Amino acid sequence: MTDIALMYFYETAMLGTMRQASDKIGVAVSSISRQITQLEQQLGMPLIERGRRTIKVTPAGEVALEYYRTQQADREAFLNRLADLRGFRTGNVDLAVGEGFLGRSFTEIVEQFQRDNPRIELSIVSASTAEIVRMVLNDEAHIGLIFQSENEPKIRVRTSALQPLMVICSPTHPLAADDGVTLPALAEQSLCLPPKGFRIRQTLAAAELRFNVWLQPQLTTGSIHVMREIAKEGRAVTVLPPISVLSDLEEGSLVALPLMDADLEHTTIGLIHRLGRQLSGPPGRMLSLLEKRVRGWTVSSAAD
Structure with a gap:
């Protein structure tokens, strides 16, 4: 069992096809196929399911992938220790x-x-x-x-x-003077929130159901950067964990307010x-x- 054969198999499994592995490694598809076949013969078990457009790894293939990852990680750790000992x-x-x-x-x-x-x-x-x-x-x-x-x-x-999930807004926003924000008060604001599939929206949805209050964002985005900038401009309010806007909170360009009585699951x-x-x-x-x-x-x- 050679390191080259394992590497060819690993790249093929990760990229999904022998053609893509060939393009990345720079060797012919036939060479990759031959090495994988020889590896399977040595191990006595198939590593991939053939007859498919994309590679599907067998249970034995999963074990081989895990072995290769561990081997590479151990080699890296070994070389790192040697480099430290040499002071490099x-x-x-x-x-x-x-x-x-x-x-x-x-x-x-x-x-x-x-x-x-x-x-x-x-x-x-x-x-x-x-x-x-x-x-x-x-x-x-x-x-x-x-x-x-x-x-x-x-x-x-x-x-x-x-x-905790907190209401994030500009220090000039009317909400900024409050000690906290209730879910009904939040629903009255112009909101910029992530899509419904995001964990933040799922957490908010549970609170909406409990209170029978529904948040209708004017802007939906998966970008935290966009949410942060929209809130800084005062155009909308968003809901994020404080770590997402920590530097903005520290410099005072944003304010974080607790969502009161919402009993939200923490991030x-x-x-x-x-x-x-x-x-x-x-x-x-x-x-x-x-x-x-x-x-x-x-x-x-x-x-x-």
Whole structure:
């Protein structure tokens, strides 16, 4: 069983077709097919279901994928430890984070890490929670930072924090002078909210049903950046966890007000990585830094 055959199989499974794997790796489709066939013969079990347009991995194929991911992650951890022992401090860290975290507080984490680790290559991808979990499971990202911790058995939640959903508005908005906002009062406002499939809307929908009060947003968007900017301009009110607008709250360009008597389920922040993946060297240092900061966010959000 060669590393090349496993790599060809892994790329084919991840990309969905041998043609796409061929384009990425730069070898002929026939070579990829031959290597996978030889691998199956060595293992005595099929790894993919043939006769389909796209690749479907068999149960034995899933085991092989898990073995390859673990092998690659262990090799990376080994090389990172050696680099640390030599004092080279080189390597890379791949982060996948939700859009709501991409504010000044997150930028400060990045700046601190780069000051302390000037030779480390840092990659940051912004994605949905589902995509971040997929990237972490497939070792495309060392660490994920998400809203709502996933009940995924192969994901380890390193630390988590509860964040209340709050009404977010401009300091010049009439609501800003209030101590809090009731759901009926919120329903009377011009609203900018995420689509119904988003967790925030699902949480609000449960409260709407209890109170028989229905929120009708004038603007619906999946972009937290758009919600934040619309609220800052005073054109509408939105509902978000405070961490999504933390830098704006700190500089006073937005105000966060509690939703009174709504009994809303809190939003959960989750710092995640794949269960069993050893994060040493640069990824481990980034994980420790993020863990401390998430705990700091918890303290600050409780004070809001």
